[in-house]
Amino acid sequence: MKKSLILLFLTFTFFSYQEILTAQTSKVSTQAELQEAIFNAKAGSEIIMKNGVWNDIQIKFYGEGTKENPIILRAETAGKVTIEGVSNLRIGGKYLVVKDLHFKNGHTPTKSVIQFKINNDSLANYSRITNCVIDEFTQPNREDTDHWVELWGRHNQLDHCNIVGKSNFGPTVRVFLNGNENVYNYHQIVFNHFGPRPRKGGPHGETLQIGDSYTSMTPSYTNVSNNFFDKCNGEVEIISNKSNFNEYRNNIFFESEGSLVLRHGNYCTIDGNVFIGNDNSEFIGGIRVINTGHWITNNYFYKIRGNEFRSALAVMNGIPKSPLNRYNQVTDVVVAYNTYIDCKSPFQFGVGTNIDKKDVLPASEIRSARPERMLLANNLVFNHEEDQYPVVNYDDVGGVTFKNNYLNSENKSDVSNDGIRTSVFEVKKISKDLYVPTKNQEDVYHGFDFETIKTDLFGADRQKQNSVGAITLPITGNPLLIQKELYGTKWFSTEASNYKPKTIAVSSAKSLVSKLKSAHSGDILTLNSGVYKINATLIIDKNVTIISSDKGKKAELRFATGVTGFEMHPKGVLNLENLSLKGDKTQDAIVTLDKNMSKAFNLFIKNTEISKFKSVIKAYKASFADTIAIDNSSIKDCLTGILLNTEIDAKGDYNAEFVFITNSTFDQVQSSVLNYYRGGYDESCIGGNLVLKNNTFTNCGKADESGLLIQNHGIVNVDFSDNTFKDNPVKEIAVLWGEKGQKPVNNTMSNSGEIRIEQNLKQKLMY
Amino acid sequence: MKKSLILLFLTFTFFSYQEILTAQTSKVSTQAELQEAIFNAKAGSEIIMKNGVWNDIQIKFYGEGTKENPIILRAETAGKVTIEGVSNLRIGGKYLVVKDLHFKNGHTPTKSVIQFKINNDSLANYSRITNCVIDEFTQPNREDTDHWVELWGRHNQLDHCNIVGKSNFGPTVRVFLNGNENVYNYHQIVFNHFGPRPRKGGPHGETLQIGDSYTSMTPSYTNVSNNFFDKCNGEVEIISNKSNFNEYRNNIFFESEGSLVLRHGNYCTIDGNVFIGNDNSEFIGGIRVINTGHWITNNYFYKIRGNEFRSALAVMNGIPKSPLNRYNQVTDVVVAYNTYIDCKSPFQFGVGTNIDKKDVLPASEIRSARPERMLLANNLVFNHEEDQYPVVNYDDVGGVTFKNNYLNSENKSDVSNDGIRTSVFEVKKISKDLYVPTKNQEDVYHGFDFETIKTDLFGADRQKQNSVGAITLPITGNPLLIQKELYGTKWFSTEASNYKPKTIAVSSAKSLVSKLKSAHSGDILTLNSGVYKINATLIIDKNVTIISSDKGKKAELRFATGVTGFEMHPKGVLNLENLSLKGDKTQDAIVTLDKNMSKAFNLFIKNTEISKFKSVIKAYKASFADTIAIDNSSIKDCLTGILLNTEIDAKGDYNAEFVFITNSTFDQVQSSVLNYYRGGYDESCIGGNLVLKNNTFTNCGKADESGLLIQNHGIVNVDFSDNTFKDNPVKEIAVLWGEKGQKPVNNTMSNSGEIRIEQNLKQKLMY
Numbered sequence A, B: 001m002k003k004s005l006i007l008l009f010l011t012f013t014f015f016s017y018q019e020i021l022t023a024q025t026s027k028v029s030t031q032a033e034l035q036e037a038i039f040n041a042k043a044g045s046e047i048i049m050k051n052g053v054w055n056d057i058q059i060k061f062y063g064e065g066t067k068e069n070p071i072i073l074r075a076e077t078a079g080k081v082t083i084e085g086v087s088n089l090r091i092g093g094k095y096l097v098v099k100d101l102h103f104k105n106g107h108t109p110t111k112s113v114i115q116f117k118i119n120n121d122s123l124a125n126y127s128r129i130t131n132c133v134i135d136e137f138t139q140p141n142r143e144d145t146d147h148w149v150e151l152w153g154r155h156n157q158l159d160h161c162n163i164v165g166k167s168n169f170g171p172t173v174r175v176f177l178n179g180n181e182n183v184y185n186y187h188q189i190v191f192n193h194f195g196p197r198p199r200k201g202g203p204h205g206e207t208l209q210i211g212d213s214y215t216s217m218t219p220s221y222t223n224v225s226n227n228f229f230d231k232c233n234g235e236v237e238i239i240s241n242k243s244n245f246n247e248y249r250n251n252i253f254f255e256s257e258g259s260l261v262l263r264h265g266n267y268c269t270i271d272g273n274v275f276i277g278n279d280n281s282e283f284i285g286g287i288r289v290i291n292t293g294h295w296i297t298n299n300y301f302y303k304i305r306g307n308e309f310r311s312a313l314a315v316m317n318g319i320p321k322s323p324l325n326r327y328n329q330v331t332d333v334v335v336a337y338n339t340y341i342d343c344k345s346p347f348q349f350g351v352g353t354n355i356d357k358k359d360v361l362p363a364s365e366i367r368s369a370r371p372e373r374m375l376l377a378n379n380l381v382f383n384h385e386e387d388q389y390p391v392v393n394y395d396d397v398g399g400v401t402f403k404n405n406y407l408n409s410e411n412k413s414d415v416s417n418d419g420i421r422t423s424v425f426e427v428k429k430i431s432k433d434l435y436v437p438t439k440n441q442e443d444v445y446h447g448f449d450f451e452t453i454k455t456d457l458f459g460a461d462r463q464k465q466n467s468v469g470a471i472t473l474p475i476t477g478n479p480l481l482i483q484k485e486l487y488g489t490k491w492f493s494t495e496a497s498n499y500k501p502k503t504i505a506v507s508s509a510k511s512l513v514s515k516l517k518s519a520h521s522g523d524i525l526t527l528n529s530g531v532y533k534i535n536a537t538l539i540i541d542k543n544v545t546i547i548s549s550d551k552g553k554k555a556e557l558r559f560a561t562g563v564t565g566f567e568m569h570p571k572g573v574l575n576l577e578n579l580s581l582k583g584d585k586t587q588d589a590i591v592t593l594d595k596n597m598s599k600a601f602n603l604f605i606k607n608t609e610i611s612k613f614k615s616v617i618k619a620y621k622a623s624f625a626d627t628i629a630i631d632n633s634s635i636k637d638c639l640t641g642i643l644l645n646t647e648i649d650a651k652g653d654y655n656a657e658f659v660f661i662t663n664s665t666f667d668q669v670q671s672s673v674l675n676y677y678r679g680g681y682d683e684s685c686i687g688g689n690l691v692l693k694n695n696t697f698t699n700c701g702k703a704d705e706s707g708l709l710i711q712n713h714g715i716v717n718v719d720f721s722d723n724t725f726k727d728n729p730v731k732e733i734a735v736l737w738g739e740k741g742q743k744p745v746n747n748t749m750s751n752s753g754e755i756r757i758e759q760n761l762k763q764k765l766m767y
Helices: A003-017 A031-040 A509-518 B003-017 B031-040 B509-518
Strands: A025-028 A046-049 A052-055 A058-064 A071-075 A081-086 A088-094 A096-099 A101-107 A112-115 A117-119 A122-125 A128-130 A133-135 A147-151 A157-159 A162-164 A173-175 A188-190 A208-211 A223-225 A228-230 A237-242 A247-249 A252-254 A259-264 A269-271 A274-276 A287-289 A295-297 A300-302 A313-316 A334-336 A339-341 A347-351 A374-377 A380-382 A391-393 A400-403 A405-407 A420-422 A427-431 A434-437 A503-506 A524-527 A530-534 A538-540 A543-548 A555-559 A566-568 A573-577 A579-582 A588-592 A601-606 A609-611 A615-618 A625-631 A634-644 A656-662 A665-676 A689-693 A696-698 A717-721 A724-726 A732-737 A748-750 A754-758 B025-028 B046-049 B052-055 B058-064 B071-075 B081-086 B088-094 B096-099 B101-107 B112-115 B117-119 B122-125 B128-130 B133-135 B147-151 B157-159 B162-164 B173-175 B188-190 B208-211 B223-225 B228-230 B237-242 B247-249 B252-254 B259-264 B269-271 B274-276 B287-289 B295-297 B300-302 B313-316 B334-336 B339-341 B347-351 B374-377 B380-382 B391-393 B400-403 B405-407 B420-422 B427-431 B434-437 B503-506 B524-527 B530-534 B538-540 B543-548 B555-559 B566-568 B573-577 B579-582 B588-592 B601-606 B609-611 B615-618 B625-631 B634-644 B656-662 B665-676 B689-693 B696-698 B717-721 B724-726 B732-737 B748-750 B754-758
Touching (some): A025 A031, A031 A046, A031 A058, A058 A071, A058 A096, A088 A096, A300 A434, A380 A434, A503 A509, A509 A524, A509 A530, A509 A538, A509 A543, A625 A634, A634 A656, B025 B031, B031 B046, B031 B058, B058 B096, B088 B096, B101 B112, B300 B434, B380 B434, B503 B509, B509 B524, B509 B530, B509 B538, B543 B579, B573 B579, B634 B656, B656 B665, B717 B732
Parallel strands (some): A052 A081, A058 A088, A071 A096, A081 A101, A088 A112, A088 A122, A101 A133, A112 A147, A147 A173, A157 A188, A173 A208, A188 A223, A208 A237, A223 A247, A247 A269, A252 A274, A259 A287, A269 A295, A274 A300, A287 A313, A295 A334, A300 A339, A313 A347, A334 A374, A339 A380, A347 A391, A374 A400, A380 A405, A503 A524, A524 A543, A530 A555, A566 A588, A573 A601, A579 A609, A588 A615, A601 A625, A609 A634, A615 A634, A625 A656, A634 A665, A656 A689, A689 A717, A724 A748, A732 A754, B025 B046, B046 B071, B052 B081, B081 B101, B088 B122, B157 B188, B173 B208, B208 B237, B228 B252, B237 B259, B247 B269, B274 B300, B295 B334, B339 B380, B347 B391, B380 B405, B503 B524, B524 B543, B538 B566, B573 B601, B588 B615, B601 B625, B609 B634, B615 B634, B634 B665, B689 B717, B696 B724, B724 B748, B732 B754
Antiparallel strands (some): A117 A122, A427 A434, B117 B122
């Protein structure tokens, strides 16, 4: 991407921040020494923290450096100073630089890990955090909110950092704009590696938020350029823009389940970014547009296959005269010179329209204001497999002008005027994920102010070589879309380790307990057949597989009275295969911690019998499973079944993202066979997924007070098919959510109540 | 004001637009020649319109000039080319200059008199209207909406123009921002003389509006500097700011009944302006603040005696999460270094709060959001007569910080912290209306970014001489607040003419009719005593006084059957004194035109008897009286009385601004004794004034179906005192509006129904 710019930037960085030989360099090894060094620091001072673990330390770094002589706080060796425990860093003053620190194994006691202010009287300006890592420095309780980097003041910079693994509430990085001290900030957020950030299950999982709904009129001028957003799956908004005049340039959005969302604020520039999806995910999105005056140019989209909110270009309907915190109408937005390769229906308009709900929602919630004075021009759409619907319009698009957009499929969309032209052209693969037409399509439209779109995605001068789409020919220099070495530090990586899992044979309950404890994450415990009488709960705090060595003869784990079977800890991944789990109805089979479930767990159960438990799976409040998959298993004679129903705050959260229950039997589960619940509603996340397919339910639900066999209240995505229900004494088998397209398919029911579809769920609005 | 800047500007003007000797100068005298000259014009062309009247002409002036060689369209002699009749001017292109034209005696057939675009494909950029006059070029029907100057495009200029006497609906000058072509406009509106603009009676009478509620997020950067707003009385907003980053500098607001209102939009600069009121008016306001990020500095306020919306500094409460078209909360606003001399309670906060109406208004109308992070610092308040309430807070002001504000009165306001200091200091009169402290008060507060307030009202460097207040000492150079010669053209004036009114004796009906016709505006007709039998309606289209020559023997005007008495035409001012008007119940005594009442009329009746008419005064729809005053007169034996009740559209309009009925008697008026009506409601204007004082009503209202003797529905200001009501067979005498503070005082009632107070009027919201 625009390599000359990058070089310029690196050069600038080199000269301006290269250590300057100064009279005053202090090397410190204790908190007291650090404090004293900070107290004594002057322009040009350098404070070096000795290598090692710095535990439970709250650093307040303040001082007044100068442009030529900043005050520097750094690690003795980059990456060898770790900040751990209950710790944080606040900076206040001018021309301060912090570098080379590694935050891990801990969390902040305040609302932020790194904060560009000490307090309201001491903000940071012209200061910089660089070459640092914040690595799973997440709150023990996922429901506790924090931010990992808070930018305040003006002219600050966050660069070359890795920020990974935030699983609790709150945007990872947040720019604050409240107060004149924080507007016109010109912050630089550049060359960072963000993510992966795991799915959060509910709102407040943005990777970057700039402003809030109260600053939608505020000039920000934050520059977010050349960052790598790597599987940032926290929620539907990877970036939530909530202020004006921000620039997003040359960033990579790699397989991130969300979009760059222009939620509030106006006049943003989104230029030269790369959005990469894949064949499997409908959750990876592109750019979602709300508000006025944005320019979206030179972006490259590959395999973005999402729909509505998550389409490559999602243009929302606004609320007429919208309240400050809701949806303004889209006006005066320009989308030009973008390329869409193998994206599904990349242009979607009127997204979020809910005119049909005007009888059930207040007028101030009805999104009926269509885009006005919007221009789509010179965009290129290519699909290797024909996509005849480049445009999806959920509402009228009369306010959108199309000019000189080219696609290679026949266009059967409602919108098929002369501005969307089908043309025969070929593309060529230039590098990984990058396809470029074999020749320039030079018939471009010259819109108002289009002369300001000077270059293409790779920085080529459009006055010399021009074409529809993000890339013009010839491409000179390096055509790689992603050069990972540009982003984050050089000394930290989230790449998978090289550990080779071991298979460990187990033949007694005692050895099961001890081997489980000593196993390395990834190991497989194989159990000889026979009965294992377990007297202590099995703790799962790593990825472990427990499997019978003889597929035909299942090992039986028999849990003593009152002893919980498995206890899932943060990041625990439990694979059970070919086992039999037995209780005596006094214990739960699989339970989460009742607090401090800081990170998600996963559960995969295959060919396994589970019987005589108080509950099969029980998730405590604030716990979250990314995936629970039960396949080819039987659940029998239990008091309750699978309980994922503790998020009752009506704030849009839920206990599990994906629940697959397939090819299994449920027999004599007395109540709550499955209770998978989402309270409240907003549109910030995937909203839960239930696949209930090809199962048989017999004699279940007789003690259930709800009268419902399967409870899936508020879960957005449901596949309910090919199941058999027999002799279940319930009023209804399930209530499906019509608005979300849920419907039962090919289920067989006898003596078991009905499956009902409710079009509009009764919901408490969250705002 | 900042004279060096003015000089610089004039110099720039001189060089850049001074006529350049060009090859191509065309003098045109017909519309066809003009069209041809425009068609042939090139950069550097000058088109000269020959002196004379150009009637019914719609000029489309287009072309592409250059910065060095604009295309000029001008009058042969400045002011000697008049554009009359049904005419207008549209310009489109680049570097066009129009100068020296005079629009009068007509109106535009379109929505604008001068428009900086020909159509949406041909906007003006870098173009200029200068040294022109638009003089009462108002629509025949006041209810027809237009603008006199519409600015579109970018970098256009309106300067040295006089724009006077708009009496119909619509802001005088309007800047449009819808569409990317019109944002970042950097228009210059400078050195103009705006006004007088008469009271409109209802909304839509702004002198300048920049944007609308749909552009409240849009960057405008219009510069409004060095203009003279002269009695701009159209409505409560002299200027309605509805976009961002506009600047208002060094303007004079002279006895203008309204305020500079930051209605929508943010981050405006209001610096170095002068607001001048007087002892008599509570309608002349200052600055009304809504929204975020404004800086209000170096302004001088003299005798601003308004309250609430019309106070010198009115800071409104917002609506939480306000809809786009309502009231955002005030945040991050700075008010510093302003001077308030003889203003009444200049600082008013929480203006517009209506928390007490939360049961009768929808939540989206409740203004409960108080100002936040607002700073008032270094302001100076001086009152020759002690004002102990510099601050009025209609709601809590916890979000406002006060620093180093000084006043010379004891402060008994609720807000009386250390930031508002009483101090003994003196002021000296330096020039007309300008009072300055005798020495600098140098203890100033240094707030965030205060170093950007570099100069004072007169341009003195605050780094060299600083003081609280708008003016620092010493003042060097010319200390005049107003130098009228700076504003508008040199060849046009609205100053009163030197005509000396004549007194004309009249002794017969015939001579009355003819002398009235030939009289000059201002003349006085004196009638000998006796009976004048009038067979033709007397037309009043100028200011005329009709008076009996012998005060003791009233002349009697007796109108023939079916002949209306007086017919009021636009701008008609009728003074009747010591007369007797008589009808035979078949005619109206005084009536307006039934259409095309383009301008206001006035009516002053003194010591006069009016009897036996169908109606006494009857105003047709769209007619408007500035003042109707009846004093010491008697009205007797009429079918109806005073009918000012035709504005029934519920849009906030009404038929008369001031109605004074004093020391008079009403006897046997059968219905509608007084019906003074305002339908609908908004806060854009004075809202009508009724003074009903010391009158006697006897045997009136017996045929009135309303059951009300005096009808004043929707009129905002009512003085209802010292009247006597006797034997009027009505249910109620009047209903007064409690919320507006209306109450009866010292009235005597017998056998006449009651006076009732209704706290909250039932109103239809207009938005």
